[in-house]
Amino acid sequence: SQTIHQWPATLVQPVGSPLSLECTVEGTSNPNLYWYRQAAGRGLQLLFYSVGIGQISSEVPQNLSASRPQDRQFILSSKKLLLSDSGFYLCAWTPSTREQYFGPGTRLTVT
Amino acid sequence: GENVEQHPSTLSVQEGDSAVIKCTYSDSASNYFPWYKQELGKRPQLIIDIRSNVGEKKDQRIAVTLNKTAKHFSLHITETQPEDSAVYFCAASRGTGNQFYFGTGTSLTVIP
Numbered sequence: 001s002q003t004i005h006q007w008p009a010t011l012v013q014p015v016g017s018p019l020s021l022e023c024t025v026e027g028t029s030n031p032n033l034y035w036y037r038q039a040a041g042r043g044l045q046l047l048f049y050s051v052g053i054g055q056i057s058s059e060v061p062q063n064l065s066a067s068r069p070q071d072r073q074f075i076l077s078s079k080k081l082l083l084s085d086s087g088f089y090l091c092a093w094t095p096s097t098r099e100q101y102f103g104p105g106t107r108l109t110v111t
Numbered sequence: 112g113e114n115v116e117q118h119p120s121t122l123s124v125q126e127g128d129s130a131v132i133k134c135t136y137s138d139s140a141s142n143y144f145p146w147y148k149q150e151l152g153k154r155p156q157l158i159i160d161i162r163s164n165v166g167e168k169k170d171q172r173i174a175v176t177l178n179k180t181a182k183h184f185s186l187h188i189t190e191t192q193p194e195d196s197a198v199y200f201c202a203a204s205r206g207t208g209n210q211f212y213f214g215t216g217t218s219l220t221v222i223p
Contacts (some may be wrong), residue, residue, distance in 0.1 A: 034210070043198065043215045044155070059210070090154060098143050098204065100211055102154040 002027035006091050006103040014111055019064075019078040021106050023091030027053070032094040033074040035066055036102075037087045044090070050074060086110045113138040117214025124191050125222050131215045134201035135183040138166045141203040143176060145211075149198045159186070190196050191221045 003026045013019060025031050046059045046064035053094040056066050065081060067075045074091060091103040124130050134219075136144075139190040142163035147155035161168045161175045163186065168175050177184040188195055203216040 044213045046210055046213075049210050057210075077197075098153075098206055099145065099157055099160060100202075100204075101157065106156050 002101075003024075004093055004101060004103040007066055008088075008106060009104065010107045012068060012109045012111060015080050015083055016080050017077040019081050019085070019108070021076040021089055021091075021108075022045075023074040023076075023103055025093050028072070028093070030071060033068065033099070034094070035074065035076050036090045036092065039087045040092060048073070056099050058106070063084070069110055081110045083110050113141055113203055113205075115201060115212045115214045117193045117201050118124060119217060120215065122221075123220045123222060126135040126191060126193060128191055130188045130191055130195070130219055130221075132143060132186045132199055132201070132219070133183060134185070134214050135181075136201075136212070137182065138203070138205070138212075139179075139182065140205050141212075142206055143204045144175070145202050145204075146173075146175060146186050147200045147202070149200065149216075179197075182185040188219075191219075193221050193223050195215045195219060 002025040005024050017094050032051050036044045037047055038044055048058055050056050050068045052069050064078050089106045092095050094100045117134045146158050146161035147159045149155040158172050159173050160176050161177050166177055172189050174187045198218050200214045200216050202211045204211045
């Protein structure tokens with residue numbers, strides 16, 4: 001069966017520090033991968049999505065970037081965090097049958 | 112691009128009553144419409160979905176209806192229970208390889 005992992009689960013970082021969040025999917029190949037951010041009490045904001053290795057589409061201009069170095073690995077990065085980057089970061093994947101499944105999320109607090 | 116609107120933003124019902132959440136979409140090419148339930152502090156979980164070739168789908172106490180002509184779809188929860196309390200999100204997608212567009216969420220509270 002397929003499984004999606006995210007780490008870390010929680011993170012507290014100071015303003016201006018770098019960020020690296022990792023997402024991996026097991027049990028499938030060539031999944032579509034997505035990064036979402038959810039501010040407290042708010043909806044899901046799509047940040048990036050990828051249909052293959054090295055293929056990244058950005059939905060919102062941010063100080064964030066994404067990379068897909070391997071088929072089942074998706075990384076979200078920032079060189080300098082802002083206070084507004086705080087939130088719940090969710091990775092998601094879509095198999096060929098089109099359903100989208102979310103990872104457990106990373107709760108980021110920028111102080 | 113696609114625009115998904117969701118109403119109401121909050122909904123309170125008595126235990127045992129029905130709850131209905133409605134979404135509209137703008138892109139006639141959208142053909143897949145999932146619904147997610149998100150409990151506090153947890154990830155959204157897919158609870159039911161519908162594809163554009165059917166008008167209704169039911170799974171126990173939950174059902175989804177789709178009106179392609181009017182571009183709207185709805186989630187129906189019958190015999191609500193306290194554990195149904197959560198935030199519900201609708202979404203629309205054109206299919207594999209395309210992004211998902213989410214509604215802004217409905218916070219459902221079931222009062223015991």
